[in-house]
Amino acid sequence: MKPLLEVRNVTKRFGGLIAVNDVSFDVRKGEILSVIGPNGAGKSTLFKLISSFLKTSNGLVLFRGEIISNLAPHTVARRGVVRTFQETTIFKSMTVRENIIVSHHLQSKASLLGFFLGSRKARADEKRFGESADRIIGLLGLENIANELASNLPQGHLRVLGMAIGLATDPAIILLDEPFAGLNHDETMRLVTLVQRLRDEREVTVLLVEHDIPAVMKISNRIVVLNFGQKIAEGTPQEIQNNPGVIEAYLGSEDMAVGI
Amino acid sequence: MEQIIVNGLYLGAQYALIALGLTLIFSLMNVMNFAHGQMYVMGGFITYTVVSQFNIPFFIALIISGMALAVIGALIEKFLFRPVIKKSKRDESTMLLAAGIGFFLDSVILLAFGEKQRGVPKIIDGVFNWDFRIIMPYDRIVIGCIAIAMIIAFMLLMHYSKAGRAMRALAQDKVAATLMGVNVDRYQMIGFALGAMLAGVVGGLLVTITGINLGMGGPTSTKAFIMIMIGGAGVIPGAIVGGFILGMMESVGLSVLSQYGDITYLLIFASLMIFLAIRPHGLMGKPWG
Amino acid sequence: MNKKILAYVALFLVFVYAVVPMLINISGRLDFYYTLTSVALLSIASAGVWLTFYIGRINIGQGAFALAGGYVSAILISQYGFNFWVTLPIAGLFCAVLSVFIGLPILRLRGVYFAMVTLVLTEVMRLTTLALPITQGAKGITSLPLPSGLEIFGLKLIPDFSTLENPKVGFYMMAITLMIIAYAVLYRIVNSRLGHLCRSLQQNEELASSIGVNTTYLRVLTYSISSFFGGIAGASFVAITQSIYPSSFQVADSINFMLNCFLGGLGYVFGPMLGTLMLYFGWDLLFTIGKYQMLVYSSLLIILMLFLPNGVLSLFDRKEKR
Numbered sequence A: 001m002k003p004l005l006e007v008r009n010v011t012k013r014f015g016g017l018i019a020v021n022d023v024s025f026d027v028r029k030g031e032i033l034s035v036i037g038p039n040g041a042g043k044s045t046l047f048k049l050i051s052s053f054l055k056t057s058n059g060l061v062l063f064r065g066e067i068i069s070n071l072a073p074h075t076v077a078r079r080g081v082v083r084t085f086q087e088t089t090i091f092k093s094m095t096v097r098e099n100i101i102v103s104h105h106l107q108s109k110a111s112l113l114g115f116f117l118g119s120r121k122a123r124a125d126e127k128r129f130g131e132s133a134d135r136i137i138g139l140l141g142l143e144n145i146a147n148e149l150a151s152n153l154p155q156g157h158l159r160v161l162g163m164a165i166g167l168a169t170d171p172a173i174i175l176l177d178e179p180f181a182g183l184n185h186d187e188t189m190r191l192v193t194l195v196q197r198l199r200d201e202r203e204v205t206v207l208l209v210e211h212d213i214p215a216v217m218k219i220s221n222r223i224v225v226l227n228f229g230q231k232i233a234e235g236t237p238q239e240i241q242n243n244p245g246v247i248e249a250y251l252g253s254e255d256m257a258v259g260i
Numbered sequence B: 001m002e003q004i005i006v007n008g009l010y011l012g013a014q015y016a017l018i019a020l021g022l023t024l025i026f027s028l029m030n031v032m033n034f035a036h037g038q039m040y041v042m043g044g045f046i047t048y049t050v051v052s053q054f055n056i057p058f059f060i061a062l063i064i065s066g067m068a069l070a071v072i073g074a075l076i077e078k079f080l081f082r083p084v085i086k087k088s089k090r091d092e093s094t095m096l097l098a099a100g101i102g103f104f105l106d107s108v109i110l111l112a113f114g115e116k117q118r119g120v121p122k123i124i125d126g127v128f129n130w131d132f133r134i135i136m137p138y139d140r141i142v143i144g145c146i147a148i149a150m151i152i153a154f155m156l157l158m159h160y161s162k163a164g165r166a167m168r169a170l171a172q173d174k175v176a177a178t179l180m181g182v183n184v185d186r187y188q189m190i191g192f193a194l195g196a197m198l199a200g201v202v203g204g205l206l207v208t209i210t211g212i213n214l215g216m217g218g219p220t221s222t223k224a225f226i227m228i229m230i231g232g233a234g235v236i237p238g239a240i241v242g243g244f245i246l247g248m249m250e251s252v253g254l255s256v257l258s259q260y261g262d263i264t265y266l267l268i269f270a271s272l273m274i275f276l277a278i279r280p281h282g283l284m285g286k287p288w289g
Numbered sequence C: 001m002n003k004k005i006l007a008y009v010a011l012f013l014v015f016v017y018a019v020v021p022m023l024i025n026i027s028g029r030l031d032f033y034y035t036l037t038s039v040a041l042l043s044i045a046s047a048g049v050w051l052t053f054y055i056g057r058i059n060i061g062q063g064a065f066a067l068a069g070g071y072v073s074a075i076l077i078s079q080y081g082f083n084f085w086v087t088l089p090i091a092g093l094f095c096a097v098l099s100v101f102i103g104l105p106i107l108r109l110r111g112v113y114f115a116m117v118t119l120v121l122t123e124v125m126r127l128t129t130l131a132l133p134i135t136q137g138a139k140g141i142t143s144l145p146l147p148s149g150l151e152i153f154g155l156k157l158i159p160d161f162s163t164l165e166n167p168k169v170g171f172y173m174m175a176i177t178l179m180i181i182a183y184a185v186l187y188r189i190v191n192s193r194l195g196h197l198c199r200s201l202q203q204n205e206e207l208a209s210s211i212g213v214n215t216t217y218l219r220v221l222t223y224s225i226s227s228f229f230g231g232i233a234g235a236s237f238v239a240i241t242q243s244i245y246p247s248s249f250q251v252a253d254s255i256n257f258m259l260n261c262f263l264g265g266l267g268y269v270f271g272p273m274l275g276t277l278m279l280y281f282g283w284d285l286l287f288t289i290g291k292y293q294m295l296v297y298s299s300l301l302i303i304l305m306l307f308l309p310n311g312v313l314s315l316f317d318r319k320e321k322r
Helices: A043-050 A073-079 A096-102 A112-117 A120-140 A155-168 A185-202 A213-219 A237-241 A244-250 A254-258 B002-029 B036-054 B058-087 B093-113 B138-160 B162-172 B174-179 B184-207 B214-231 B236-256 B263-278 C002-027 C031-054 C062-080 C084-106 C111-131 C167-191 C193-203 C205-210 C215-241 C251-264 C271-307 C312-316
Strands: A005-014 A017-027 A032-036 A058-063 A081-083 A173-177 A205-209 A222-227 A230-235 B127-130 B134-137 C150-152 C155-158
Touching (some): A005 A043, A017 A043, A017 A058, A032 A043, A032 A185, A032 A213, A043 A173, A112 C167, A112 C193, A120 A185, A120 C193, A155 A185, A185 A213, A213 A237, A230 A244, B002 B036, B002 B134, B002 B162, B058 C271, B093 B214, B093 C271, B127 B138, B138 B162, B138 B184, B162 B174, B162 B184, B214 B263, B263 C111, C002 C031, C031 C167, C031 C215, C031 C251, C062 C084, C062 C251, C084 C111, C111 C251, C167 C193, C167 C215
Parallel strands (some): A017 A230, A032 A205, A081 A173, A173 A205
Antiparallel strands (some): A222 A230, B127 B134
16 A cells, blocks of 8 residues: 655755755654654654645655645645644634634635635534534543633643644644643543544544654554654554664653653 | 945944844844834934034944933833733734834924924034045045944944843843843843844934935834844844945945936835845844744 | 613714704804815814724824825816716725735834835825826926715715705714715724734734734725725825815825824724824814913823823723723
8 A cells, every 4th residue: 555645765854954864754644653862863854844834844744645845834735735833833813713723724615715705505514613613622531611611721731622623624644743742641641542543533634743652652653763864663552662773762761661 | 446445344234233223122022123113213303402402422423422311211021012012912012012112203303302303513524535536525424333332332232242142132132031031021122122222223313414314214124124134133233234235226326326316225125125035034034044 | 781882873873964053054154064074084084094993003193095086086086087976995905905015015114114115105205296297296287176966776865065054064074974974894803703803913913823824914904994094184185175185185284194193092992083082182272272272282292192192082981890
């Protein structure tokens, strides 16, 4: 089967600095793939390259066999590749439900003029978005806070809301940027279960970039390890755990001590 | 040619000094001080009043007007900007406040000093003449040199004094500065006072040469905005560079295109818009988040 | 809920179309027609500024588009003999198209940078009208005719203003009608998906693009609607004053449009309308105190900002604001 997303020889230079160097890997449909690596390994840069928030210096990113690297971010989202943000990036002065509804933008069938005039199609769209938003709210367990202003939410809920916003676009693959950063153990474990449920129930493929090694080991089908911008290993959590190169890369780093 | 460059330097030094104050306030508080031009005009009028009514020497008058504006600036920051910034949902509210303060200062100037154009006698007579290549009255040279000296003093202050370092830290990262123990409220007030003081001093300097009138506030603010956009808002060297660039452009434009009237400004403004479209944060500005 | 809104709208319409003219006739203060006409037209331009605020841009350049719209109308009437009513939409469209070209590069700027560039834009427009031959420099274009009648298929829609007993009433009706249309459009925009998308843009442009919003397109679209309003307001002013000069709309006007929005409240569709009314009337009323006018006016502005930094309409804010 053809991979859903292909990263082919992607390189990013900032001036003389090479942040990502000739990285290639595939993401298969329906899997959860994590990219890990010590601080400064180029994870975040790679993430932005895939979601087209940065332009590649070299190499390609393909989605369903079509090139998506260096397109405008909204075009990439339109194709079905949607990212979440590391910081708790949400629409602050909207309620949780409004956040999710507005993020259905890609699925609207009516034009903006249609919405302005209140055409039948537009009204049907609005109804559909509302229902879909309620489904997502149910799936993620946000019922109690659906009408809260997003700016009033605690950190853990914000992360889930960020994911809900991503889900609302009905992506084929969702890219999660350090979803567990800053969460405590319980919150992390809850989110791990949630991501797995998303994959199973909404058939979303997940690519995540993460620091939290235990969570990654628990959640991932496969893992890609970066160090100094290069890929040094790829495989199942077990394979990664036993890979001498990976252990070396992490040696002395605190992540490893807690991790494997 | 030499004449144009010298004129440009002379204008640029004054412009840079105005822009410095504006950019300092912006970098510390994220406030676009619409009232900056009015503060400048006020400084001019205070200098004029002190010199002509009380027969006090010009240089002392200059210091007095600087001090007066510093006090006004500090009060405006403490009692107006600070509460509004704390209460408002959007930072834009400070723009309305700044505009309101601008109007207010305008009306105070009108009531206190009247509508007339005012000037003080030349501080030094005579004209410097180098072979008719550069002709420059001595008073302009003195004023230009004072302006440059003040720019240097300001830079030194920002780099080597405790307050300067604190303000630079605050401008760079408010949260980090707070964690380092910088008293945000206090240094924002000092910064605002310092910015207002600079505006007041420049006003005082210019009153000896071009004189001062009520209508100069608004256009001066606009020019100062342009300068800090050229250099990059909130960046101190940027304000200096921007000031000198605008001074040069005006000097060149006014001598080359003088027969076409206001076309110099049209060209300056239009090229500024194109420049900003290409370099959105000016020459030295840092990109926003 | 919907019925309630309809009732308010009906009440408002009766008030502006019937009660106000009646009150003016009773009081004999015919000059109020002119004041209210100005308020209505200025509030259209302010509505445009408000819309750019809604996508998170501080627009101090509406004066430029009002000026451009005014000149388009004036030139078409004086040199090509157009009917004013035809030039009105042309002026709006001209500004909308112009704003696409200007907006594409400058809308990438944010915050203060955008604000300042638009401020400069007002000045650029003024200097351009001074420099161009067709706008006749500082002399401006004067002694334009009053709007002539408009007939479509033999149906007389608008009478010739020069035949009116009191053109002031005609202008008042025109301005009010335009204002109502403009605010109806604004209200629809804000309460439709377009408005929700604008809000998403206002709050976080990166996130908006990550959910697939074409941010550039949306920004330019909104800006051109905003400029359309500016052009309409400018052209209407030309019809009333029957003249236009480069100084008809300047930086001060651009700033006032912005102040109107702030004063009414940036979170409320009808904020700019209220803001314009208050600023304009406030200024006029203060005229009686002579040289202290400016002092009192600016003090009031400052006090208002101190106690209601989110606009006058925030007074009526219920606890649960959307």
